[in-house]
Amino acid sequence: MSERHVLVTGAAGLIGNAVRTKLEDRGTRVIAVDRVATEVDGREVRECDVTDIHGLHAIARAHDIGKIVHCGAFSGPMVSPDHPIQMVQVNIGGAANIGELARIIGGVRVVFASTATAYGVTPPAPVSEDTVMVPDTMYGASKAAAEHVMNAYKLQFGVDTVNLRIGWVYGPRRSTACLIRQMLVDVMAGRATHIPYGRDFPRQYLHIDDACDAMIAALDREALPQQAYNITGGSWLTLAEVAETVKRVIPEARIEVVPGDDPGDMRQERFDISAAKRDLGYCPRMTLEQGIRNYLDWLRLQEGTK
Numbered sequence: 001m002s003e004r005h006v007l008v009t010g011a012a013g014l015i016g017n018a019v020r021t022k023l024e025d026r027g028t029r030v031i032a033v034d035r036v037a038t039e040v041d042g043r044e045v046r047e048c049d050v051t052d053i054h055g056l057h058a059i060a061r062a063h064d065i066g067k068i069v070h071c072g073a074f075s076g077p078m079v080s081p082d083h084p085i086q087m088v089q090v091n092i093g094g095a096a097n098i099g100e101l102a103r104i105i106g107g108v109r110v111v112f113a114s115t116a117t118a119y120g121v122t123p124p125a126p127v128s129e130d131t132v133m134v135p136d137t138m139y140g141a142s143k144a145a146a147e148h149v150m151n152a153y154k155l156q157f158g159v160d161t162v163n164l165r166i167g168w169v170y171g172p173r174r175s176t177a178c179l180i181r182q183m184l185v186d187v188m189a190g191r192a193t194h195i196p197y198g199r200d201f202p203r204q205y206l207h208i209d210d211a212c213d214a215m216i217a218a219l220d221r222e223a224l225p226q227q228a229y230n231i232t233g234g235s236w237l238t239l240a241e242v243a244e245t246v247k248r249v250i251p252e253a254r255i256e257v258v259p260g261d262d263p264g265d266m267r268q269e270r271f272d273i274s275a276a277k278r279d280l281g282y283c284p285r286m287t288l289e290q291g292i293r294n295y296l297d298w299l300r301l302q303e304g305t306k
Contacts, residue, residue: 003028003029003066004064004065004066004067004097005010005029005030005031005063005064005065005066005067005093006023006028006029006030006065006067006069006214006219006305007029007030007031007033007060007063007065007066007067007068007069008020008023008030008032008033008067008068008071009033009034009048009050009069009070009072009094009098010034010050010070010071010073010075010113011030011032011034011040011073012034012036012038012040012045012071012209013034013071013072013075013112014075014169014171014173014174014175014208014287015071015166015169015208015211015212015215016032016034016069016071016072016113017040017041017054017173018173018208018209018211018212019069019070019071019212019215019216020032020043020132021041021043021084022213022216023211023216024043027197030044030178031046031059031063031065032044032045032046033045033046033047033048033059033072034046034047034048034072035047035048035049035050035072035239046059049072050070050072050073050090050093050097050098051089051090051093051094051096051097051212053097053100054196055087056097056098056101057101057104060101060104060105060273061145063107065105066107066108066109067108067109067110067111067219068098068101068102068108068109068111069111069113069215069219070094070095070110070111070112070113071098071099071145071215072090072094073090073091073094073095073113073146074086074087074090074091074139074142074173075176081137081139083289084138087138087142088138088140088142088145091139091142091143091145091146092142092145092146092149094146095112095145095149095150096149097144098112099149099150099152099153099155099157099159099161100109102156102159102160103153103159103169104155104284107160108159108160109160109161109162109219110150110153110159110160110161110162111161111162111164111215111219112146112147112150112161112162112163112164113164113166114143114144114146114147114163114164114165114166114228115139115140115143115165115166115270116145116165116166116167116204116230116232116271117135117137117139117143117266118135118140118141118144118147118165119131119133119135119138119140119165119268120132120133120134120135120136120140120266121134121136121266121267121268122267122268122271123270124269125236125269125270125271125272126228126269126270126271126272127268127269127270127271127272128230128272128275129165129228129229129230129275129286130245131224132141133147136266137266144189147163147228147303150162150163150227151163151227154227161227162218162224162226162227162228162229163227163228163229164214164215164218164227164228164229164231164276165229165230165231165271166206166211166214166231166232167204167205167206167230167231167232167233167271168203168204168205168206169205169206169207169208169211170205170206170207170208170291170295171207171208171209171291171294171295171298172208172294172295172298172299173208173298174208176269177291179195179198179239179242180205180242180246180292180295181299182297183242183243183246183253183255184246184250184292184295184296184299185299186253186255187250187252187253187254188296188299188300188303191254192254192255193254193255194256194258195239195243195251195255195256195257195258196260197239197257197258197259197260197261197262197263198238198239198240198257198258198259198260198262199238199239199240199257199258199259199260199262199263200238200240200259201237201238201239201260201262201267202236202237202238202267202268202269202270203237203239203242203262204232204233204236204237204268204271204306205233205235205237205242205288205291206231206232206233206284207233207284207286207290207291207294207295209285209286209291209294210231210233210284210285210286211231212233212245213282213285214229214276214280214282217280217281217282218280218296221279221280221281224277224279224280225279226279229273229275229276229279229280229282230271230272230273230275230276231273231276231282232271232273232284233284233286233287233288233291234273234283234284235287235288236269236270237288239257239262240257242288243255243257245288245289245292246292248289249289249292249296250296258282280287
């Protein structure tokens with residue numbers, strides 16, 4: 001019997017593409033889908049929106065699906081903030097469709113790309129996975145609700161689901177708003193960077209390679225004892241400290257960070273990632289400085305190919 005496929009939703013996105021690429025590079029057979037058919041780095045992505053339950057089942061009928069990585073969703077609070085109903089339809093409805101698909105197929109592990117944003121403002125550190133989620137954005141609420149959908153499919157129907165609460169991802173191919181990219185692009189262009197907030201505002205960045213490693217570890221590990229895992233890069237730095245890290249990588253960088261909270265983000269304390277280390281073998285490989293160097297190299301390469 002041939003090897004079963006891994007279905008990756010949101011495969012044209014940052015995390016979905018990274019997971020798909022790493023799986024295929026190790027020899028795993030992947031069905032990559034997104035809402036629009038496209039090609040990423042020479043790899044085909046098929047058209048299938050996660051809200052299209054009939055399309056998902058058609059794929060399952062045509063291919064032997066053994067595991068699912070569900071990344072297909074609005075990817076952050078900055079994406080379509082004025083369309084909350086569509087956010088609910090895609091993020092929650094899509095999760096329900098994936099849960100139902102897994103229930104019908106049977107014997108399928110589902111790894112869901114949730115978000116640390118689902119916690120909202122957190123209590124004092126360390127923030128463990130049993131911390132009550134009180135999201136303060138529709139994006140965070142939709143991800144928290146999607147987690148509950150995944151949990152219910154596990155408890156009621158025995159579907160093997162697990163949720164990864166992922167921190168602020170940066171690195172090659174990120175297309176949505178990213179302060180690290182802004183700093184790097186500005187210095188490449190010879191510009192100063194002015195950030196009108198954040199000198200004492202903490203953020204827990206995560207390089208895309210580490211996010212990908214965590215997703216695949218959750219896909220591979222047997223009988224996970226928890227339903228949810230925090231995934232960060234292991235650091236808890238203010239935006240001023242992030243700027244200083246960029247300056248260490250590029251001494252000529254001119255970056256000003258003004259005091260004040262980020263108006264588009266909530267203040268969160270350090271997340272405890274010990275459960276991911278214990279159960280997934282997860283340990284972030286990229287320090288922030290290494291990750292920034294990696295991102296800078298990629299951005300320079302993209303600039304050189306224009």
